[in-house]
Amino acid sequence: xxxxxxxxxxxMNGEPFIHLGGCSNHRSxxxxxxxxxxVAVVAPGSYGLLHVRDDEEPGHENDVRVLKLVRGxxxxxxxxxxxxxxxxVEDPFTG
Numbered sequence: 168x169x170x171x172x173x174x175x176x177x178x179m180n181g182e183p184f185i186h187l188g189g190c191s192n193h194r195s196x197x198x199x200x201x202x203x204x205x206v207a208v209v210a211p212g213s214y215g216l217l218h219v220r221d222d223e224e225p226g227h228e229n230d231v232r233v234l235k236l237v238r239g240x241x242x243x244x245x246x247x248x249x250x251x252x253x254x255x256v257e258d259p260f261t262g
Contacts, residue, residue, distance in 0.1 A: 172199065183210075187217065203234055204241050211239030220252060229253055 172189035185206065187199055203217050217234040221227065231249035235242050253259050 193223075200234065203236060207236050207239050207241050214238075218246060218249070222252075231256075 172191070173187065175184075175186040177184055187202070189199065199217065200219065203215075206213050214237050217236070219232045219234065220230070221232070222229070224230075224232075227245070229251045231246040231252055233244050233246040235244065249255055
């Protein structure tokens with residue numbers, strides 16, 4: 168994965184860990200959500216959270232979504248601590 172993303176894969180305490188991060192202003196490939204779902208398939212004992220803000224996702228333009236990976240299953244939820252994104256995280260555009 169290239170900029171604007173961070174992908175770190177390393178062994179810690181005898182177990183493999185993937186750290187993802189980034190901030191893209193448009194949907195693009197590679198898709199971090201697809202990678203997260205792929206991890207669920209190939210490593211079903213994995214667990215973790217992925218926070219995503221996609222203002223192009225119909226019905227969730229002002230939400231921060233959290234994808235939960237547990238026991239090989241990925242589910243999507245609205246992150247109530249960061250949603251609605253505007254005005255929780257950013258002020259409304261007034262220009």
